[in-house]
Amino acid sequence: MCEHVARLEVLKYANLKQNKRIIIFFFFCVASLCFFFFCFCFAAVYVFLWTSVAIQFLAAMEVFEVEVVSDAQPFYASSYFILPLSVVLLYLTFKLLWRPRLPPGPRPWPIVGNLPSIAPVRFRCFMEWAERYGPIISVWMGSNLNVVVSNAELAREVLKDKDQAVASRQLTRAAARFSRNGQDLIWADYGPHYVKVRKLCTLELFTPKRLEALRSIREEEVAAMVNSIYQDCLIADDKALSVKRYLSAVAFNNITRIAFGKRFVNDEGKIDPQGVEFKEVIAQGMRLGASLKLSEHIPFLRWLYPLQEEEFAKHGARRDSLTKTIMQEHAIARERSGASKQHFVDALLSLQQQYSLSETTVIGLLWDMITAGMDTTAISAEWAMAELIRNPRVQKKAQEEIDRVIGQDRVVSETDFPDLPYLQCVAKEALRLHPPTPLMLPHKASEDVKIGGYDIPKGTTVHVNVYAIARDPSIWKDPLTFRPERFLEEDIDIKGHDYRLLPFGAGRRVCPGAQLGLNMVELMLARLLHHFSWAPPTGVDPHEINMTERPGVVTFMAKPLEALATPRLPENLYQNIKFIPE
Numbered sequence: 001m002c003e004h005v006a007r008l009e010v011l012k013y014a015n016l017k018q019n020k021r022i023i024i025f026f027f028f029c030v031a032s033l034c035f036f037f038f039c040f041c042f043a044a045v046y047v048f049l050w051t052s053v054a055i056q057f058l059a060a061m062e063v064f065e066v067e068v069v070s071d072a073q074p075f076y077a078s079s080y081f082i083l084p085l086s087v088v089l090l091y092l093t094f095k096l097l098w099r100p101r102l103p104p105g106p107r108p109w110p111i112v113g114n115l116p117s118i119a120p121v122r123f124r125c126f127m128e129w130a131e132r133y134g135p136i137i138s139v140w141m142g143s144n145l146n147v148v149v150s151n152a153e154l155a156r157e158v159l160k161d162k163d164q165a166v167a168s169r170q171l172t173r174a175a176a177r178f179s180r181n182g183q184d185l186i187w188a189d190y191g192p193h194y195v196k197v198r199k200l201c202t203l204e205l206f207t208p209k210r211l212e213a214l215r216s217i218r219e220e221e222v223a224a225m226v227n228s229i230y231q232d233c234l235i236a237d238d239k240a241l242s243v244k245r246y247l248s249a250v251a252f253n254n255i256t257r258i259a260f261g262k263r264f265v266n267d268e269g270k271i272d273p274q275g276v277e278f279k280e281v282i283a284q285g286m287r288l289g290a291s292l293k294l295s296e297h298i299p300f301l302r303w304l305y306p307l308q309e310e311e312f313a314k315h316g317a318r319r320d321s322l323t324k325t326i327m328q329e330h331a332i333a334r335e336r337s338g339a340s341k342q343h344f345v346d347a348l349l350s351l352q353q354q355y356s357l358s359e360t361t362v363i364g365l366l367w368d369m370i371t372a373g374m375d376t377t378a379i380s381a382e383w384a385m386a387e388l389i390r391n392p393r394v395q396k397k398a399q400e401e402i403d404r405v406i407g408q409d410r411v412v413s414e415t416d417f418p419d420l421p422y423l424q425c426v427a428k429e430a431l432r433l434h435p436p437t438p439l440m441l442p443h444k445a446s447e448d449v450k451i452g453g454y455d456i457p458k459g460t461t462v463h464v465n466v467y468a469i470a471r472d473p474s475i476w477k478d479p480l481t482f483r484p485e486r487f488l489e490e491d492i493d494i495k496g497h498d499y500r501l502l503p504f505g506a507g508r509r510v511c512p513g514a515q516l517g518l519n520m521v522e523l524m525l526a527r528l529l530h531h532f533s534w535a536p537p538t539g540v541d542p543h544e545i546n547m548t549e550r551p552g553v554v555t556f557m558a559k560p561l562e563a564l565a566t567p568r569l570p571e572n573l574y575q576n577i578k579f580i581p582e
């Protein structure tokens, strides 16, 4: 009995399912018929209208004569209105029905998009998603579409084939305030202003001649760093040193001297009032930039996080006033001596008229150099040192090369680099595994463009995950191993010509300071390795060094590197530098 009831239940259920299918099928047929009927009517009216207008036009051109029936006159007249209306309607229908074929990616939530599932270290998260969804992915940050590419072929397509279409910048509200709506270089959209200032950078600021003229600055600064480490070693030789502290100081002094012609710190390590103000301006800028993050992506949250207009204005005024004072000092010095110096501030002041640069642009460019050139170089050198301490074999091999070429009675100079190929490979390998800007800077599509066969709508933010590409096992043998020899086996360009390795980006927006950055990093490494032997703090195994990254646009080490330094050269090579104000 029970079995019989159960069978009836099953049959009832099967019937219900069958009925449901028939209803859906019927509904689908009716919907399709309606749709085709609608399309047919639409097309018929459309063809009829166009034909009538064409006839009128040809008649007006006297190609042939048309006997106009008086009854049709109102219809012809109304076609003048109906026609544009139908074109607009057709356009709207097309816009409504057409969906761009976007790259795949994790399913977004309403309003917040993928924000809740993006891990703090974004480039690692995007690398994992690329493994799951493919080398080109869509990531929704609130209502903003971001497209991330993670292989060398797509990087080439973005940075070479479609370069111009994606060479603009996505400006956050903070970046817009800092750059006065892109009147500088870094945040300028691709256009006449960008082309002008970029040309100025290439032809005037970063020329081999100017870099050579500024070499003495870089060499003095690393000598000061070596002296400072040496002094600290003398105080306590078994105390672990914070490597980041020395590298940040040398990067700060290098960049402020190269760009502003100023050493704000005296030879005893004391910072002057202008230097204090300088550091305050940088710190305040970072605070203001960080205060807006979430609301950047969810427009309706902006009322909760209104832009601190007053704070931004104050910060801008403070930065301008400090920069103008320094610019005036240089202008007076130039008038007095009649000669211009090589620092960027002097170059910009003497070229201001020739390139018709506004004062805002000059100030913007000077600060771009600080923003782009300071942390990137310190970060690269810190990661390289961490890898050298984790890999004593590589450290020893690099030291042997330096000892062989330089010896023990002089210090390394940048002019020695061509004779130090292994050292250059160490720098390249560190930049491969730890690019300081792993997603480069965000590019923006200034028009609809196709990438990897997908539709990328105008306004999309485009990122190249150079971190993921440099660890791609289909390109690199043992990608996670720190092995500088790979660059001796194959000479791979690092400055934007080989899409497997792009720490400086490539194409129109490639880093203009790449050579300067490389020189600074290689010089820091050369002196650190020549003057000292490096080991982990007592009791720490080299492989226990924390190699994870801190979240952010640039990748500081999550835990700043600490290490023991042991001097290895005669005492006279650690002398302090006497800095004469410039």
Ligand code: HEM
Pocket: 185, 186, 187, 198, 368, 369, 370, 372, 373, 374, 376, 377, 380, 435, 436, 437, 440, 441, 442, 443, 503, 504, 505, 506, 508, 509, 510, 511, 512, 513, 514, 516, 517, 518, 521
């Ligand atoms: C190891 C050091 C450095 C690395 C790894 C590095 C990397 C980069 C990257 C990836 C970009 C973005 C490229 C893009 O958006 O497509 C960039 C842009 C830029 N870098 Fe560097 N950089 C370094 C050092 C420097 C230095 C020393 C300076 C100048 C003093 C500098 C000035 C700039 C400027 C002005 C831009 C903006 C270019 C533009 O938007 O057209 N960089 N850099």
